[in-house]
Amino acid sequence: MLDVKNLIVFFENAIALNDFSFQVNDGEFVGVVGPNSAGKTTLMNTLSGLIIDMQIKEKRKGGERITVYGSIVYRGRDITQTKPSERVRRGIVLSRERHPIFPESSVLENLKIAGFLRRKQEIREGIDFAFQLFPALVALKKKKAGFLSGGEQQMLAIGMALIVKPELLLLDEPLLGLSPMMQNTLMDAIVSLNKQRGITVVLCEQFARPVFPVIDRGYILENGMLTLMGTGKELMQNPEIKAAYFGI
Amino acid sequence: MKKRKERIDRGIKARSGDIFALSSWREMLYVAGPRLLPVILFLLLPLFLSPYWQRVMISLAVFALLAISWDMLAQSGMISLGQALFFGMGAYLSGIINHAWGIHPFITIPLATVFGGLICTLILLPVLRLRGIYFSMFTLILPLMLVRTIEATKVFGGTEGLSGMSPLPSGWLELYLIIIATLSVLFGFRRLMASDYGLVLKGIRDNDRSVTNAGINIYWFKAQALFLSSAVGAFAGAYMTHVYMFVGMPVFALDYSIMPIASAVVGGVGSFAGAILGASILVPLSELLRGIGGLRIVLYGLCLVIFIVAIPEGIFHYLQRKYQQVERWVDVDR
Numbered sequence: 001m002l003d004v005k006n007l008i009v010f011f012e013n014a015i016a017l018n019d020f021s022f023q024v025n026d027g028e029f030v031g032v033v034g035p036n037s038a039g040k041t042t043l044m045n046t047l048s049g050l051i052i053d054m055q056i057k058e059k060r061k062g063g064e065r066i067t068v069y070g071s072i073v074y075r076g077r078d079i080t081q082t083k084p085s086e087r088v089r090r091g092i093v094l095s096r097e098r099h100p101i102f103p104e105s106s107v108l109e110n111l112k113i114a115g116f117l118r119r120k121q122e123i124r125e126g127i128d129f130a131f132q133l134f135p136a137l138v139a140l141k142k143k144k145a146g147f148l149s150g151g152e153q154q155m156l157a158i159g160m161a162l163i164v165k166p167e168l169l170l171l172d173e174p175l176l177g178l179s180p181m182m183q184n185t186l187m188d189a190i191v192s193l194n195k196q197r198g199i200t201v202v203l204c205e206q207f208a209r210p211v212f213p214v215i216d217r218g219y220i221l222e223n224g225m226l227t228l229m230g231t232g233k234e235l236m237q238n239p240e241i242k243a244a245y246f247g248i
Numbered sequence: 249m250k251k252r253k254e255r256i257d258r259g260i261k262a263r264s265g266d267i268f269a270l271s272s273w274r275e276m277l278y279v280a281g282p283r284l285l286p287v288i289l290f291l292l293l294p295l296f297l298s299p300y301w302q303r304v305m306i307s308l309a310v311f312a313l314l315a316i317s318w319d320m321l322a323q324s325g326m327i328s329l330g331q332a333l334f335f336g337m338g339a340y341l342s343g344i345i346n347h348a349w350g351i352h353p354f355i356t357i358p359l360a361t362v363f364g365g366l367i368c369t370l371i372l373l374p375v376l377r378l379r380g381i382y383f384s385m386f387t388l389i390l391p392l393m394l395v396r397t398i399e400a401t402k403v404f405g406g407t408e409g410l411s412g413m414s415p416l417p418s419g420w421l422e423l424y425l426i427i428i429a430t431l432s433v434l435f436g437f438r439r440l441m442a443s444d445y446g447l448v449l450k451g452i453r454d455n456d457r458s459v460t461n462a463g464i465n466i467y468w469f470k471a472q473a474l475f476l477s478s479a480v481g482a483f484a485g486a487y488m489t490h491v492y493m494f495v496g497m498p499v500f501a502l503d504y505s506i507m508p509i510a511s512a513v514v515g516g517v518g519s520f521a522g523a524i525l526g527a528s529i530l531v532p533l534s535e536l537l538r539g540i541g542g543l544r545i546v547l548y549g550l551c552l553v554i555f556i557v558a559i560p561e562g563i564f565h566y567l568q569r570k571y572q573q574v575e576r577w578v579d580v581d582r
Binding site: 008010012013060061062065067069 | 252253254256561566580
């Protein structure tokens with residue numbers, strides 16, 4: 001489905017992604033795990049195309065020069081230079097890190113804005129589905145999104161990504177700032193999305209504990225380089241991973 | 249082979265506290281050159297100019313001062329759309345003092361500077377708590393309000409204004425005083441914003457809540473920044489009163505609000521040098537286009553658009569980057 005080859009991203013002179021290659025098959029749940037500044041967010045931005053926007057903006061401002069090399073092939077078509085809005089139309093949807101919601105709008109409005117591309121009927125179904133997936137949001141329908149708690153905001157953000165009916169859902173640090181309880185609830189919801197709806201999910205995360213048991217395949221990213229890959233179970237058994245991520 | 253452009257800073261300036269460690273003439277020239285260039289230009293250029301262009305130079309310096317004062321406010325998080333308030337306040341104050349008691353300009357100008365700054369600060373004190381667009385709207389309305397007040401109540405000469413102010417002693421003094429004032433404000437404010445005090449102001453712009461969390465009263469600091477900025481504006485106004493020997497309603501005109509903003513944006517916001525550079529481009533440009541006639545404003549607007557679209561960061565920041573950085577192609581190493 002998605003085939004990424006030799007991705008190199010420079011922010012000015014600093015290298016953020018160094019020769020990163022990976023594949024995602026249809027219906028898979030792929031996790032990319034790495035510490036801070038490993039290049040996870042850069043990877044997500046590159047896959048969703050946001051980096052093209054950043055490139056243009058920085059260039060006009062005279063800020064950091066962003067250099068991208070490599071190829072991203074999605075369903076047999078090269079999308080390396082495709083605009084982010086066009087990628088969303090083709091089914092690649094990113095939920096950015098740090099709860100990207102519209103704080104001044106209500107929960108319902110947020111979901112409606114997110115579904116801009118879809119028809120009314122589809123939006124209604126999508127909203128129903130989001131509420132079914134996250135029952136906690138139903139009571140908060142009319143509340144301003146900026147006043148929700150972190151976990152509720154993250155649920156809303158994922159709900160917003162789902163309204164667009166993605167084929168490939170990119171999640172950037174969905175567990176950021178959530179309690180272990182909340183993390184488990186959220187991971188359960190994501191797993192059910194993947195298994196029941198058949199949405200392919202690529203998830204970036206620092207926390208290995210809730211992620212490894214549920215993923216089909218995992219990649220360990222360090223300093224922009226792919227250091228280890230395998231199934232979730234294999235990674236859990238790896239002694240180095242155990243030491244680095246589980247402290248055993 | 250894949251290549252990318254690499255950027256390297258020409259880092260030769262070692263700074264510890266306020267001590268610069270420089271080892272050769274070339275390095276000294278590299279550091280001092282850009283700072284000396286405007287000083288030399290501003291001081292020597294008037295000697296070669298015709299009397300008409302010397303007058304343009306005075307108005308250039310005035311707009312540069314207003315642009316610097318706008319930049320100062322912008323850097324402390326207050327976007328003002330009413331520099332004309334500061335300008336007009338200074339102009340009227342010195343005009344009234346001079347008209348009523350016939351006091352020498354050398355006394356009225358400093359008086360108008362200080363009290364103009366104080367009055368403007370007091371007027372704007374209630375809106376310091378407003379952020380962003382609300383503050384801007386208030387500053388935009390104030391000068392318009394004052395104009396109508398003067399027109400309706402006929403105070404201070406009403407629509408005719410006050411004329412017959414005492415001129416400054418000599419033409420050369422008139423010219424060089426404002427140039428020296430502009431240069432000292434430029435370097436003084438640059439120094440101020442680089443100090444810890446300036447850091448607080450910049451912090452207020454970036455995130456005022458965090459600054460409050462550091463135990464700093466942001467409203468007190470904002471008021472101080474407002475005083476500094478409006479005092480500079482009032483000085484420019486007071487000066488112009490004695491140059492034109494007249495003060496009237498036009499001092500609250502929109503020109504004095506828009507032009508400084510245009511100068512600062514074209515030159516680059518955030519470094520007072522950009523404001524001066526912008527004024528040095530826009531003011532002579534508007535004079536040059538005077539010969540064209542009807543389409544003058546259109547051409548002028550076109551120039552502005554081109555500057556802003558082509559170099560959105562501002563001319564000064566662009567030049568600064570080119571001066572301080574070297575670029576070269578390197579291989580993308582695997």
